[in-house]
Structure formats: C-alpha cells, structure tokens
Amino acid sequence: MEAIVVEKLRKQFDPPKGPVAVDDVSFQIDEGEIFSLLGPNGAGKTTTISILSCLLRPDSGEARVGGFSVTREADEVKRLIGVVPQDIALYEDLSGRENLMFWGRMYGMSGAQLNKRVDEVLELIGLVDRQKDRVEKYSGGMKRRVNIGAALLHKPRFLYLDEPTVGIDPQSRRSILDGVKDLNAAGVTVLYTTHYMEEAQELSDRIGIMDQGVMVAVGTQADLVRMVGEQTRIDLALDRHGAALAGQWREFPGVSTVSEPEDGRVWLLVDDANTLMPRLFDSARTAGARITEINLAEPNLEMVFLHLTGRALRD
C-alpha cells in the first residue's frame, strides 16, 4: 500500500534565476517501510522533505501523504507526520521535559495524556534522569535524542528524519539507528535522509539516490548495486604522475570510470580487477611512478553513486 506518493515535484528558489532545488522528482513509499533519500549536500533531500512536511510549496507536481495532499490538506498531513529537522530545533533555556511538554501541546495534547506520553518518550530516548536539566547543558547526542523525541509525542504514522546523525558520537549514532529500527518495527513508516552510505545500507528497505535536485535511481539496495554490475572499485595512491596515469588508464579496456587525481589518490571502476591490476602496476612503472597503496571494494551504494553521477558521495 502506497503511504507517500511523490509525483514530478519541482521547486526553484528565487525564480527565475535561482537554483532548482528539486527537479521532476517522483517516488513512492509503502506503508511500514524505511525509505532513505541518499545524496550529498545540496542534492535536494531537505527540500523534498520540507515539501512533504508542508513547509514549502512545490512550484509544480504533487505529493500525497496518507492520502492527503501536502498543498491542499496540510493540516491533515501535519497530524500524521513527525518531523525531525536536520538542525537541533529545541528551546535551550527549557529543560528536556519542558521541551517535550511544549511540543506535545503543539500537537494538541494536554493534561494527563501528555504527561504520560512525555514519560514514555523520555524512557524511549533514555533521558529520564536528565529530564529536568536545561537542554543547553545536554551533550550533542542528548540534544539529538530530544530532537527526535519531540517528533514522537503524538505517535505519528509517518516519521521524517532529516540527517539525524550529523555531528554526533558513534554511540549516540548507534542508539539513533537502533531507535529508528524499533520505531519501524512498531509500524511507523520512516522517511530518512542521509549522505552516509552505511546508514542507508543498514536501515533502508528501499533507497532513493538524489543528486543536484534530481532522483537518479530508486530501488532496494540489491537493485541499485546490480546497476553497477560486477564492477569493482580500485583505490590507488601514487607518488607522482597521477594526472598522466589517470588519463592513460581511462583508455584501458574494462575501465568504466577514473576519477581526477587528488593528492596523489585516484579511484577506478573496473570490470575485472584481477586482470587489470598487473597492467596498472606496469604502466606506473613505465611512467616512472610507484603505486604506494591499493584497496579493492566490492559493489556498494557508494559505487552506485559514482557510477550514476561520476562523483563521490562526499563530494
């Protein structure tokens, strides 16, 4: 059952000359799945999630959440969604509990129902002991957890998380990823944006890869990896002549992509690494250079992104 349907969304900031943040983006999310939007900064992930949160109006196209239009039935949509913004959006001079109470009231909750739910959420995010401390005294990870907790108070059917693990320690990150899985297991449909390939791989039932406002591919991880076939990524470090060798290697049969050298490092997407590697060493030796480091990587989402866009996710 399709829970979220996005059709040909387009959004341009400061038209007519401003950047097109989202261009003809379409996808759908099924009830109960975790769907990740994967892409580098500026890919259009946050703009897409903002449109689905009724924060931005699309220039064209349509999006429906739980059967309601984000443009014409925003109030209905807002009751169904919980939004975890990319940046911490809390009141620093209020305590963790006061923040949750406030955000609960904004969802129309009150009295004993609100108190009970705040207790549950504090338990869920592991901040019962620190609930009376002001948020300004929390660590980054604790703030992130309250940031998420505030979106869970009204038990949303759909949870949007916009890069929720940026800038936090590995332990908090682990806690958040496990929490998202638990919520999903409890029936919450999750829309998750990230530029971390590992998170998308670990969490997602399906993944949409975005780049420069365009949805370049959508599918399960297996579907997407198949797009790059049996290719292998070779990462090399050279002591000299990187540019010349990269140009030479682009002409080799079985090499689909070679990156521009950066600080002596080059990567290649190749069909058969075993056959090609001796030729790489030979050509380097002939050019008077030396390969100082070499790594092989099996097909993954990073390679998919490379294959589809010619750029690394971290670019």
Next chain:
Amino acid sequence: MRALSIAWKDVRHVYRDVAGLAMMLVAPLVLSFALGAAFGAGDSFSIPPVKTVVVDQDGGAGAGAPAAGALIAETLDGPEIADLLTVTRADTPEAARADVDSGEAGVAVIIPQGLSTALMGTGSAQVEVYKDPTLDIGPAIVTSVVQSVVQSLDGARAAALSSVQLATSLGVTDPTELSGLAGSTAEAFGAKAGATAPITLEERAPVTPGAEAPKQPNVASQVLLGMMVFFMLFGASAPARSILDEHREGTLARLFTTPTSRSVILGGKYIAVFLVVLIQSTILLLAGRFLLGADWGELGPVIALTLTGALCAASLGLVTVSFARTPAQAGAVSSAIFVFLGLISGNFVGTANIEGPFATARRVSPLGWLLEGWGNVLYGGSWGSIALPLLAVLAFTLVFFIVASLFFRRRYA
C-alpha cells in the same frame, strides 16, 4: 491553549534574561529617581529652603503705630513661606553678614533702627538684603517679601495721613484726637495688610476636560511616565524579536510542521509581548507608587491606559520586527524607531511640560497620545479626559497589528 503555551514559553524566556530585565525595569526607575532627585522629590518642582538671617534694629514708632521691623521679621518667619525660607535671628548686622560670607546663610535681612519712625514721619531708612552672590531665587524671594511688607506699611502711612487730612477738613483740630485717629487708621490698615500673606505661590495644572479636581503630580512620577512608556517599547522589542530568533534556530520551522496554524503562532507571540509589557508597566507603576510616592490617578483610567499601552507597544514591537531579517537588524531598527518616537512624543521632557504646538504635533505618534492620556489622569482627569487618547492609541494598535500580521503571513507563507 496552544497560543497560551507559546506565550508562556516566550514570557519565561524574557524573564530569564537579566540584561533584558535591566533594560525594561531598572533603567526607567533609575532615570526617574535621578531626575526626581535633581528637581526635587516633593509634591512639585521645588527648591531647598533658603537660610535667612534677620537682624531687627527697629524700635517701633511709638504707641499705636505699627512696628515695621517686627512685621517684616514675622512675615519672613511666617508659616506661609516656611517651605521657602528658614529664618534665624542675629544680634548685629556684622554677625548676619558674617553668616552669609561663611555660607551659613544665603541671605541676611538687616532692618535698620528707625524704620518705623521713618515710615510714620518724614525721615528715611533702608532695609538691607545682603545675599550670597551665587544665589538668585532665594534672595529674590526674600527681597520680594520685604518689599511687600514695606509697601503695605507705606499704605498704612498714607491711610493715616489721609484720615488726618479728612478729619482736619471736617473741623477736627484737637491734636490728641488727630493723633489717635492716625494711629488707629494705620493700625487697622496694617492689620488688614498683615492678615494676607504678602506672597502667594500658586501652581496651575493644565485644564483638562473631565478633570474634576486638578492635582499636582510630583516630578519623579511625571518623569517615570515618560520613561515607562518609552521603555515599554524596548520591553516589547525583546519578545517580538523571538520570531526572528526562532526562525534562525529552526524552532519556527518546526512549529510550522505541527498542526498549529500560523495565526495561532502569531497570536501566541502577540500575547507574549503583551504580557511582558503589561508586567513591566505594572511593576513600574507600583514602584513609582511605593518608591517615588506617585499618585497615578483614578484606578479605572489607569488600568485602561496600562492595558492599551501594552497592546500598542506589543503591536509596534511586532511591526518593527516584521521589517527586519535578523535579530540584530531588528534590534538596531527598532531602537532607532523607538528613540525617534520618544523624541517627537515628549517622553524625555515629562508630561507636565508639553503644551502649545508641540502638544498637537506629538499626536502623530501613538506615544504622544498615550502620554497625553496619562498626563490627563495624572493631573486628576477621569474617563472623559482619556477617551480620545485611548481611541487614538487603539487605532494605532489596530493598524500596527494588521501590518505585522500581513508581513508575518507573507514572509512565512
């Protein structure tokens, strides 16, 4: 309910900001204290009593004639001008002058021997007012009092002479009878003149419609009113800027993702600004009452003006914020606007000093109207005297609120 939650959160935020509180509460009180102390904290504009030394060498003019020296000395020491002069006596002119020279006294009044005789006869005498050259007002008061008494004694002499001439023309020739007539006439004139204080000081309040009992507010209360109305704007500015703060910190966007409408959010913000200003003005009014002895006037109009002022300040605060992009920009813009409004409205000169064309000109500003209303109530006015100012301020408030709402909706559409 949601609007009140937003308002409560914002009010708490403001009252946790120590610097903001100092601006809202301490600054107007300190300024009022300072200016009140400078101009006197009594019931009106006042000066300290002038220390006056009197030397009375006049022995009087004989039976039946007024003792001019004693009359001058008694008048200077009379209860009617006790607030203006503190009178002591000296035995000799030299001692009195020495007191002035040493700064012990501001003025010395030296009444010469034979003053009464001179007044009743043909001789002359001169009352000397010896003063500290650095003083103006005190010696002027003393001189005025002495002149007044001397003039009344001159009148007594003229009356005695007239009565003698009249009796003579009617055929009375007995010197004893004529002397008695002159003495009784002079005594009667002197008594008549002495029954009325030679100087009366009267302060007049502006005559305002509905003012049933004009009263005299003290200086500090007048200053505090101007300061309170001015600093109410700064009180409104801080919570109004919270819209921009929340925009920057992402909580406003998050609010927009909840099923809370933009109208409720703006309404909550407006209530917060209103409550902050209302609390601020209430504290200042109470502080003025109990610390500065201010009598603000009839309770009903005072409450109406306080509420209307808070509404207007809240609307104006939101308008000034709606033009700005960042909190810093809003702070600079609103401060400039507030100071300009304060200047053209007379916030810095006290309510009592506004009259003439400026009183009309300041009506272009809501603060001008508000101060006019407050001034009327302060001087004893009632509902009738504040009806027009209240309506004008409410009209400004409505316009400001509409403008702020339009800007808010357009910016966050």
